[in-house]
Amino acid sequence: MIRYAIATLAVLAGVAAAQAPDSRPTVAVMYFDNGAMGKQHEDFDALTKGISGMLITELAQDQQIRVVERDQLQHLMDEQNIDPKRVDQSTAVRLGKLLGAHHMIFGAFVTDPSGRMILTSRAVNVETSQVEYVARVQGNSNNVLTMITQLADTMVNGMKLPPMDAKVSEARVETSKKVPFETVMLYSRGLAEEDKGNKDKAVEYYKASLAKFPSYEPSQKRLATLAPTSAG
Numbered sequence: 001m002i003r004y005a006i007a008t009l010a011v012l013a014g015v016a017a018a019q020a021p022d023s024r025p026t027v028a029v030m031y032f033d034n035g036a037m038g039k040q041h042e043d044f045d046a047l048t049k050g051i052s053g054m055l056i057t058e059l060a061q062d063q064q065i066r067v068v069e070r071d072q073l074q075h076l077m078d079e080q081n082i083d084p085k086r087v088d089q090s091t092a093v094r095l096g097k098l099l100g101a102h103h104m105i106f107g108a109f110v111t112d113p114s115g116r117m118i119l120t121s122r123a124v125n126v127e128t129s130q131v132e133y134v135a136r137v138q139g140n141s142n143n144v145l146t147m148i149t150q151l152a153d154t155m156v157n158g159m160k161l162p163p164m165d166a167k168v169s170e171a172r173v174e175t176s177k178k179v180p181f182e183t184v185m186l187y188s189r190g191l192a193e194e195d196k197g198n199k200d201k202a203v204e205y206y207k208a209s210l211a212k213f214p215s216y217e218p219s220q221k222r223l224a225t226l227a228p229t230s231a232g
Helices: 002-019 048-060 069-078 089-099 141-158 165-180 180-193 199-212 217-224
Strands: 024-030 102-113 117-123 130-140
Touching: 024 141, 048 069, 048 089, 048 102, 048 180, 048 217, 069 089, 089 102, 089 117, 117 141, 117 180, 130 141, 130 165, 130 180, 141 180, 180 199, 180 217, 199 217
Parallel strands: 024 102
Antiparallel strands: 102 117, 117 130
8 A cells, every 4th residue: 555655646746747837947049140251151051040050959958948949949930920031139039938938049150261250149038128148259160069069158157047067068068079060061951951841852961961970969850850760
């Protein structure tokens, strides 16, 4: 009887935990504006969505915050007929409220022919509609993933969100140094094609991305969603 009662209580506690609302701070990441110069403007245009997707992946490593999935954001923008290249601060706040987010992150990237890249980002508090933090990181475009990892840490600290586990953070930094730039660009182009409805082309890009770096998690997840039998 006692064992049965304990087991019953455990089940009830599990159900209650599952039904409890997620009280963690919620963050949504908008697409980044393309400020690349010259021919790079076209070459790097897929990074508008790629940087956002990679930043979502980085932020999601922090188990103490909740990050809105990219698919949720894209679905909402499609539903609201919002052009991702024409999202101002007030529109971002409106989207944030619909998504149940507390913080909206958006920004831009700039590159020049020498390969230098600058990422700028700002966070808006959805409740107050005010900018709460602005960040800027720079480096070589070939190291864009390392820059995004740095940007994620900077934004978490600047928004005064719960910090990421130190070991997880260190592992992220080391992994970002190993991922080739081609992997990042192919993943970004896959996102762009996916949002256009070109599923087969997106799958090709995700597979090509994984051919360059087989353990790249963002491409693995997208491929698993679009072509489950091809993932892994």
